[in-house]
Amino acid sequence: MDASQMASQLINWDLAASTAARLAPPGPALSPAEARDVVESLRRLADASVAHVHRITGLDVAADLRDSQLLIVDRASWAKANTQGFEVMMDPVLTHLVEKRASELTPTAAKVGGAITGAQLGLILAYLSSRVLGQYEPFSALAPGSTVPPAGRLLLVAPNIVHIERELVLEPEDFRLWVCLHEQTHRVQFAAAPWLRGHMTEQIGQLSESLVGNMDSLMERATAVAKSLRDRTGSASDLPSKGAILDLLQDPAERAAISHLTAVMSLLEGHANVVMDAIDASVVPTVKTIRQRFQQRNENRGPLETFIRRLLGLEAKMRQYTDGQKFVRHVVDAVGMAGFNRVWEGPENLPTEEEIHAPETWVSRMGL
Template sequence: MDWGTAASVGRRLAKGGPKVTTYTWEQARAELVAAAATAEKPVREVTGLADGLAVPVAQALDRKEWVTAATSSMSAMLGEDGDSPTGLSAITARVGGVQAGGLLAVLSSAILGQYDPFSIDPVSGELGVLLLVTPNIIATERALHVVPQDFRLWVCLHEVTHRVQFSANPWLRDYMLDNIAVLTRDTGESSAEIIARLTAAVRSDRPREKGVLGMMQLLQTPEQYDAFTRMMMLGTLLEGHADHVMDAVGPDYVPSVERIREAFDQRRQRPQNPVQRLLRALMGMDAKLAQYIRGKAFVDEVVEKVGMSRFNTVWSNPHTLPRPDEIDEPQRWIDRVL
């Protein structure tokens, strides 16, 4: 993948965002950085994680800056930040870069915030950086008609929870990299072998997921799909835990949290036109939404039954993470792990 091309194409295609004055822009950036720092204390108190670690400074970016950060993170994550390919490989890599750049341009208008565990923080020099996409947060708070100061802190509560998850449990980053290595490994299959495997999978009575997940299940080898499933389960846990923390902390720190949550959930579930539905399916955005819903239900039930301290056993090692049959039946995880 030519990540330089991806960054260039993504920045060129990314939309500028809502119209704001320079004063409003700078004020929003400053408020977001301050909100991220404010969110650290309550998130640590509720989760019981990362106590005593330094509080890093978040980065408030525009859409083009986010594209640059995303390409840097993805190249590091995939181990492709070395020498550029040459010959035919260079052409293939550039085509891939154009595709990736177009996808990142679309996502640059949708991402509110992101914790990136694969990049170096330019201020602290440590691994991991918290990114907040300023124009998207401004556009969303305007669309929802919510109090900007409250909404900005609410978003930061979610993203800071991700930062705390990885800071308190550094093994999560290596676990992700190990699974990504399996997903991106050359299987050595010939075209005939791939077609034969796909044909057998289509004819098989083995249950398959729906939508993009089912497509991944067909296209990947069993080993790759197992790694993909492990990544999906981790993502479901991380997002559900962050949403749980948002709702646990929100009432004490965000005065209009009920209005924000109601408006935000309605926005997530609003009808989409056919083109939007197709894009969402191809990019896995519906699967991402399911992660929030299923993950939060899992965390809510476990914490209600055993408390946050015992729930935190989930962060011990890969074997204590929830399995696919446990996400929707949390008691199974409690019985196995606790």
């Protein structure tokens, strides 16, 4: 068995998908007719949202998104799509790991380890599958023989959208359009910057290879951090902070890669939020109610959910929304949307993490 074949067994992707499908909590009760109406509504509102994204962003690619796909999915299908994307991103890393640890790995060990890892990943995906409203997934299209359109696919998770609109007693058509505006913005971002997917894949690959190359020292550092946390109370507030996690990454290249990816994700999420916030009651009549109740929901999480979200890094993702939103608003206020759109011209125009927190430095660097 060669390195590539053994690498494919290090994570059992099929088991991850089936585990997520089995463990994902059931969605809201819908009759077949209601389910068809939800799918039809989401598809119609997703299409309608593109014109608003075009108007707000000024990105002409929003006029034609035929190289990507829009899918209305359930929780299991969302999890399956993510295992496909992860497999593409992780393949070079796992192959590199096999090559580095060839003397320590056997086909049997790889298969057993892959089953354990696949089950663990499935458990995580099961949790996330009931919380994600939508996602633009560009990576699975890169898999050999993939039937996914070249630019990827936008996934709208119907049961989760229905669950939230019922829980918060929201006007369904308004809430669905509001969600679609955010998610379609991500689709437009990757269309406006066709180099972005390759750039992110390269950065993730470089970081992962560096971590694999420094695996021994990384494990020693992780053990030291775990030991230092052993005597803490174990509450959610005692989880390692971003700073503590970065303490594990002592290699300057690793820190730089994490910083860059953090800045890119902050940019993408913040930009999508700014587009949502540009919508007023003339487009979404109950938009003020949606924002207020959605914010209250995010602020009133129980201790167990807070713990899990921090453990999975979801709290850090929420900070990306806020930090990126502040960056985009500052730049647009300073130089207009056309000036901000310079960010999509090439990787050299992406903001650094420092610039995310000091937007005027990005404006200055761009000569705006």
